[in-house]
Amino acid sequence: MATTKIARATRRAFAVHLLAWYEANQRDLPWRRDASDPYRVWIAEILLQQTQVVTAIPYYERFLARFPNVRALASARLDDVLKAWEGAGYYARARNLQRAAQEIVARFDGTIPSTVTELRALPGIGRYTAGAIASIAFHREAAAVDGNAMRVLCRVFAIRHAPRRARTQTELWQLAESLLPRGRAGEFNQALMELGATVCAPRQPACDVCPLARACAARRLGLQAKLPAKTAQRQLPHHHVAIGVIWKGKRLLIARRRDNQLLGGLWEFPGGHRKRGETLAACVAREVREELGIEIAVGEEWATRRHAYSHFRITLHAFDCRWVRGRPRALGCAAWRWVVPDELTQYAFPAANRQLIAKLTQPKSHATR
Ligand code: SF4
Known part of the structure; x- marks a missing residue:
């Protein structure tokens, strides 16, 4: 009309x-x-x-x-x-x-x-x-x-x-x-x-x-159920993201996303998207090397979470990792910090990471090394 x-x-x-x-x-x-x-x-x-x-x-x-x-x-x-x-x-x-x-x-x-x-x-x-x-x-x-x-x-x-x-x-x-x-x-x-x-x-x-x-x-x-006309729904792409909960003694490594990235400015456990043909464990080690310039030992997959964003979905695989060598450098992130678990709540994290923090800060949920 x-x-x-x-x-x-x-x-x-x-x-x-x-x-x-x-x-x-x-x-x-x-x-x-x-x-x-x-x-x-x-x-x-x-x-x-x-x-x-x-x-x-x-x-x-x-x-x-x-x-x-x-x-x-x-x-x-x-x-x-x-x-x-x-x-x-x-x-x-x-x-x-x-x-x-x-x-x-x-x-x-x-x-x-x-x-x-x-x-x-x-x-x-x-x-x-x-x-x-x-x-x-x-x-x-x-x-x-x-x-x-x-x-x-x-x-x-x-x-x-x-x-x-x-x-x-x-x-x-x-x-x-x-x-x-x-x-x-x-x-x-x-x-x-x-x-x-x-x-x-x-x-x-x-x-x-x-x-x-x-x-x-x-x-x-009698068109209430038909209007407004629906737009055809796209199938959202799905990605596997592997991240490391990296321990050095009692402290954990967190990194801040760059401002121009999705979720820019938020803190997260380092990691990223798995490449084709790559194992999740290899993905964590590579991402951490590229992002922070350090070597880590990747242990067990410690938690798995699914999360939906507006344009894609992810399955987040969190690995229990240990720092091996190297001083972190902000190569692919805006900043980094070593923090004890109780300090994590002072930083803003995306939802999928916050679920992991809740698990980490539960009593007896995770032994520090
Ligand atoms: S505007 Fe919405 S609620 Fe009101 S009569 Fe029409 S369909 Fe019903």
Whole structure:
């Protein structure tokens, strides 16, 4: 459906019903308590990009307590930012938050800009986040279309193309912009997303209590289960990664990933992807030599963990290893440290490594050498 074909009365009714419903039904979420603070809105929106609301709340509160404003975030150590983000995943979000905060301090004297154009020029802020900050915190007439809003729009207006297609995206954003009620864009955007999150769920939408039920084409045509159209799922590649828990006496070797790598800035047990035809044990020894320039003795496979990232899956094989010779050098990593197991919790690790740390720090789980 082309946006221009939606009558003004229909657009007005859409907004009136949606906003009335939102006023009565919105969830009490911490970032809504001070929605005029763009810093809070920004942190919440970045967290919510790939994290469920329930999971995001404690992260949001901890992050705000640790870095209460742009300047505090800009001047923090990256290690501390990543530690505060540890477990939330998609760590590029945390690195970009800090880079953007530094840019805001440098270019805007610490004041978050208010226009979509200025916001989009900052690291990690795309069209959606810019629209959300501009409309919610600065009351700009900007649309913000996340996955929840897309689902509602696809259903109400019976948009049958996959929403991730570029042409469908254009249509959805134009549609959202055409529906914005003057002066209430922030509330409208939040209401649309809230409806998608709580009523117009991916499976079994609660059409009986939906404020848009009368206008909804999917409901009228019985297409709720078919819309939005699904994009064909790709089979994710799977890799075997071998890592070494390398002991030297009572201490363990950890390495920090380079900033330009996936999970950049996080600490990990050294290792990497197994090459074709290589044994896992040989892989650990080679990776450690390449990454840190030391020789190790590779012992038993001590733990195996599976982990899924957005674009691939891994099986992580952790080997019990012993340092043999050489002083570590940061050849393929950003830094390295020898630490005792109790110190591991001071560093930010990816999820798969954290499971190993939990095992390592369990009483009697692992004898030190
Ligand atoms: S009527 Fe049903 S399908 Fe349509 S927007 Fe409401 S909840 Fe979604």
